[in-house]
Amino acid sequence: MSFINNLINGISLGSVYAIIALGYTMVYGIAKMLNFAHGDIIMVGAYICFFVCSGAGLSPILGILAAVLVCTVLGIVIEQLAYKPLRQVTSLAVLITAIGVSYFLQNAAQLLWTSNPRIFPAIFGNGGVQLGGDLTIPYKTLVTIGACVIIMVALILFTGKTRTGKAMRACSEDKDAAQLMGININSTISLTFAIGSALAAIAGVLLCAAYPKLIPTTGSMPGIKAFTAAVFGGIGSIPGAFLGGILLGVIEIFSSAYLSTELANAIVFLVLIVILLVKPTGLLGKKISEKV
């Protein structure tokens, strides 16, 4: 495969990571917790889309909408039932709970849908755009990259320009002060989980459009990678999650194309460690010291 092809595949995979990482980073920013179940929401989204499209034979648009809807509700419910009661306890307890929720979702998926792999339909068709020579960009790749860019721009506008988005940033900085401004913390946290989970649903569909084998653990590895991407870019930062995701995807594809398929993941994490050694807050992470 040509260099350009690898690059495009890397950006495409990276876009999926970026969309997941955006959810990770937003939830982390507001709830100050690593929602390890985030990856499994991806899997649920992919299954929902699979059943609507392949099972019921409805249009992919409906499949995506259903996935987004179910995951949004699921995200809110998980937050309310599992995380909200733990707001005042140590973050370690919350982390363990998140890991529990992750296993719960995987096991529930296994019970409901068995661990037999499903083959995700080619919902974006098999064609592509011919770019001269032997270079063809598949539609699914274009959709994935396009979706990622649109989502990032939308999130930047939302958090930067809207009243609700600014309130969200205020909450992520200082919950008590935000409450004193009249901001409802609970609904802000719910909204964040809703947005993060909706993004996870979209990521699930895009991921499976590119890698169609769907099993109950489909979301784990991309979830961990996206978490890595979020840290890579600077956790809490939206452009950081985007950049981190894209870089991670490109490094992964290049490592497996030119170095070693087996070691691709190890190389990804090696690069992460080196970057964090040089810049502990991640690529775009920043820390403003408080003045007294």
Next chain:
Amino acid sequence: MLKVDKINVYYEKIHAIKDVSFEVNPGEVVALIGANGAGKTTTLHTITGLIRPESGQITYSDGEGGQLDLTKMPPHKMVAKGLAHVPEGRRIFLQMTVLENLEMGAFCKGKASKEDLDNVFARFPRLEERKKQIAGTLSGGEQQMLAMGRALMSHPKLLMLDEPSMGLSPILVEQIFDIIAELHKSGTTILLVEQNAEMALQIADRAYVLESGHVVMTGTGAELAASEEIRKAYLGG
């Protein structure tokens, strides 16, 4: 306007506030003074619901009839009732711009109106010059101005200030107290927590002295400033 009645507040086993009662009447400046760890901040946090008392009553009336039981009200609903709290250490949103901080101050009103912004900028011209600046890069004095400006955006009826003079140079302290006096003149009721007892007693109509969680003394600002005990304990002779 605000009536705190025999509240008791605990941090786990630490009994931080013990049967504290006091009142703030409409139009007054009331000072709450006391040494480090006396429980001043805890008292304010209890009023705005960031901490809940184990027992006791806190009632607030916004002057439009109706008594509100603050111990049962979610903190985020209070600012819409005219209760603004400038917390200890300013607690501005450091990564947001000056303008965004002011917009958050007006969150309960919906959008920040141009008029309200102009009012704050008239009071604190520094903030207007720096409205696009990230708040974390402001100087300490500017941050205090921003914290007060942010609270003013909600049109408070009762403004609670927790150590507004903390860490400021004497000139800035004067300036901040001038602003408090102006706000008072324009009809805002003020509950002022201060370490700087001298300044606080000068400006206060009445004051309460808090000592390890108890109210140990109360009187007019002038009475307390003249009292032997207070002079010894808080005014350096």
